[in-house]
């Protein structure tokens with residue numbers, strides 16, 4: 001399970017709640033409530049375990065029954081990447097989230113606008129601020145979007161940081177998920193460090209294929225991904241990138257074989 005509850009303190013700050021989820025012998029989830037009353041602040045779900053969504057619904061019901069709004073941090077919006085085709089994963093997961101009667105659902109850098117548009121009471125937090133505060137100060141000459149779909153977020157970082165933007169291209173067979181080719185952009189700076197900006201790293205094939213096409217050494221190439229799933233061959237990313245940056249939106253971010261710098265998102269949501 002990857003769900004945590006936070007309660008509001010008298011000074012306005014939020015701290016870990018004493019509410020504890022448990023599972024009945026029959027398999028149903030439930031909540032053990034604190035002896036002393038507390039004010040629910042928000043619940044945070046990382047990753048996409050649907051059991052967490054059931055527990056989130058229980059917490060939301062308790063928050064409403066005690067007279068508080070139910071605010072959820074869902075920084076990794078489940079199935080945001082399944083934004084087309086059949087089955088339409090983004091819609092199915094949106095139906096689950098919407099059934100929980102949440103008053104606010106805060107998501108971080110979703111794959112495309114499709115999935116958040118399906119969620120009731122959603123607030124989208126872009127990645128620009130966290131990248132500019134936490135990553136850009138280490139010094140770059142250029143921002144690189146790995147494909148056309150990543151240009152919007154990379155453009156925002158490029159504009160905010162005052163760095164030139166370059167766009168590569170990749171082709172993927174949506175039905176099989178297989179990557180079939182990469183093209184490096186022309187005119188990349190010949191010296192200085194380059195930051196690739198994208199939303200998700202799953203197995204890392206996109207970024208290893210792109211780094212190979214760029215022929216830029218690891219000492220000059222860093223990677224930012226808002227959501228680090230880091231599955232399969234992802235540890236091999238270390239051969240291609242000097243620094244890998246991500247957030248704590250998904251538990252995969254802490255894959256020690258990848259060794260990413262993991263930024264805590266809560267202060268930005």
Ligand SMILES: O=P(O)(O)OC[C@H]1O[C@H](OP(=O)(O)OP(=O)(O)O)[C@H](O)[C@@H]1O
Pocket residue numbers: 081111146149172174198199200201202203204205206207
């Ligand atoms: O680590 P990997 O396994 O290579 O996956 C990561 C890539 O996959 C996603 O894009 P995707 O190709 O799904 O984008 P699309 O919506 O344009 O098909 C994501 O935006 C990354 O670019």
